Amino acid sequence: MVAMNIGVLGTGVVGRTLATRLVELGHVVALGTRDVANESAQAWLGLVGTARGARVATFADAAAHGALVINATSGGASIGALTAAGERNLAGKVLVDVANPLDFSHGMPPSLSIVNTDSLGEQIQRTFPTARVVKTLNLVNADVMAHPAKLPEETTMFVAGDDVEAKATAADLLRAFGWRSILDLGGIQAARGLEMYLPLWLQMMAAQNTVTFNIRVVRA
Amino acid sequence: MVAMNIGVLGTGVVGRTLATRLVELGHVVALGTRDVANESAQAWLGLVGTARGARVATFADAAAHGALVINATSGGASIGALTAAGERNLAGKVLVDVANPLDFSHGMPPSLSIVNTDSLGEQIQRTFPTARVVKTLNLVNADVMAHPAKLPEETTMFVAGDDVEAKATAADLLRAFGWRSILDLGGIQAARGLEMYLPLWLQMMAAQNTVTFNIRVVRA
Numbered sequence: 001m002v003a004m005n006i007g008v009l010g011t012g013v014v015g016r017t018l019a020t021r022l023v024e025l026g027h028v029v030a031l032g033t034r035d036v037a038n039e040s041a042q043a044w045l046g047l048v049g050t051a052r053g054a055r056v057a058t059f060a061d062a063a064a065h066g067a068l069v070i071n072a073t074s075g076g077a078s079i080g081a082l083t084a085a086g087e088r089n090l091a092g093k094v095l096v097d098v099a100n101p102l103d104f105s106h107g108m109p110p111s112l113s114i115v116n117t118d119s120l121g122e123q124i125q126r127t128f129p130t131a132r133v134v135k136t137l138n139l140v141n142a143d144v145m146a147h148p149a150k151l152p153e154e155t156t157m158f159v160a161g162d163d164v165e166a167k168a169t170a171a172d173l174l175r176a177f178g179w180r181s182i183l184d185l186g187g188i189q190a191a192r193g194l195e196m197y198l199p200l201w202l203q204m205m206a207a208q209n210t211v212t213f214n215i216r217v218v219r220a
Numbered sequence: 221m222v223a224m225n226i227g228v229l230g231t232g233v234v235g236r237t238l239a240t241r242l243v244e245l246g247h248v249v250a251l252g253t254r255d256v257a258n259e260s261a262q263a264w265l266g267l268v269g270t271a272r273g274a275r276v277a278t279f280a281d282a283a284a285h286g287a288l289v290i291n292a293t294s295g296g297a298s299i300g301a302l303t304a305a306g307e308r309n310l311a312g313k314v315l316v317d318v319a320n321p322l323d324f325s326h327g328m329p330p331s332l333s334i335v336n337t338d339s340l341g342e343q344i345q346r347t348f349p350t351a352r353v354v355k356t357l358n359l360v361n362a363d364v365m366a367h368p369a370k371l372p373e374e375t376t377m378f379v380a381g382d383d384v385e386a387k388a389t390a391a392d393l394l395r396a397f398g399w400r401s402i403l404d405l406g407g408i409q410a411a412r413g414l415e416m417y418l419p420l421w422l423q424m425m426a427a428q429n430t431v432t433f434n435i436r437v438v439r440a
Contacts, residue, residue, distance in 0.1 A: 106337070109409075109412075111336045111337050112336055115335060115336050115416075116331045116332055116335050116336065117326070117331050150440055151438050151439070151440055152438065152440065153436075153438045155438050156435075158420075160423075183424065183427055183428070184427060185423040185424070185426075185427050186423065186426065186427060189329070190423045192329075192419050193419035193420030193421075193422065193423045194420065196416040196417070196419050196420065197416070197417055197420045199412050199413035199416050200378075200413030200414065200416065200417045201413075202413065203380075203405040203406065203410045203413045204403065204405070204437060206405075206406065207403055207404060207405050207406060208403070208437075208439055210439055210440065212439060212440035213437060213438060213439035213440065214437075214438055215376075215435040215436065215437055215438070216373075216435065216436045216438050217424060217428075217433060217434075217435055218371050218372065218373045218375050218433060218434055218435070218436050219371070219428055219430055219432060219433035220370055220371055220372065220430065220432035220433065
């Protein structure tokens with residue numbers, strides 16, 4: 001994959017892990033945050049260094065920088081972060097959405113704040129109609145997202161989105177991470193199923209006492 | 221597994237497929253229906269024959285017959301069917317719930333009529349507190365439920381329920397069907413995740429154009 005300018009929105013473990021992996025792969029990464037003084041973001045920059053053009057930026061600056069933008073903010077904060085990023089900075093761009101609309105306000109286990117007849121992926125596509133949203137990676141832990149080969153067998157990653165070229169670009173990125181088995185589920189409406197899988201993921205995590213797992217689709 | 225009396229509630233493809241498999245495995249099966257003249261049920265009986273004690277019965281008769289009862293009715297009809305079966309006929313019994321609360325009333329794709337902060341499995345356990353409910357098998361097509369070895373690789377089946385012995389009995393049944401990898405997700409609340417997986421299953425079915433598939437959990 002040719003080196004790209006990529007904006008990663010969100011400085012949590014998902015954003016930092018993906019941003020680090022992208023720098024390793026040769027991309028020029030701006031890690032987007034509400035506040036560039038954010039300690040996690042600055043610690044990340046200290047770790048990866050600035051030699052390959054990596055930097056910490058505002059949401060708007062990171063989105064403007066990216067030819068491809070990744071939404072790695074928490075689900076409840078995603079619309080706000082993307083609004084801060086600005087629709088004009090997202091227009092025409094591949095917007096990879098890896099967030100989950102988890103709602104911890106009623107305690108554990110979390111429920112989903114958007115569910116069943118809608119999804120965060122669809123909501124993002126509706127709110128930013130000129131962005132080319134691709135839902136993917138939200139089904140696994142950050143480390144598995146970036147390093148799928150850490151699992152002892154090949155597992156499956158899914159993509160969903162209305163723009164076929166955008167899905168092809170996202171799939172290129174997934175292959176660069178090490179994903180080999182990528183299943184296209186169709187339009188962005190399929191984000192519903194990808195997000196509604198989260199409760200099962202959380203139960204598997206608890207039952208197996210690990211976050212380092214994924215599923216492999218096996219068909220006859 | 222020792223031969224048991226088993227009541228299978230529901231004469232759709234899931235109920236008939238499971239009932240046939242159970243007869244093959246030597247169990248004495250009563251297939252429960254609202255109306256014993258039901259054509260599907262009588263056709264099933266014609267197929268399996270009465271030599272091993274198989275019969276068509278009312279919901280109440282089938283539940284009374286079973287040392288173990290399987291709810292294979294459609295999700296929207298399950299509470300009604302189990303009410304017709306009668307709480308006293310379910311008391312103390314392992315009640316294997318394989319149903320999904322799919323709601324097709326708003327067109328395709330279906331949504332779930334119970335979701336996110338509740339599940340059909342939990343609703344059944346609350347409504348019939350003396351039954352020992354185990355949620356399982358709802359994640360796969362009827363043929364895969366009964367014949368998991370048809371898939372080219374071992375895949376994972378999940379169980380959830382509040383009664384540990386009931387889950388062990390259900391797991392024995394699963395192993396008799398050919399399931400080898402069985403993951404216990406804990407109490408019946410985990411039915412939420414098992415049911416909320418259905419939208420992803422439906423999307424995978426459409427994307428792969430087959431119902432003969434399942435997932436294998438791969439962990440580091």
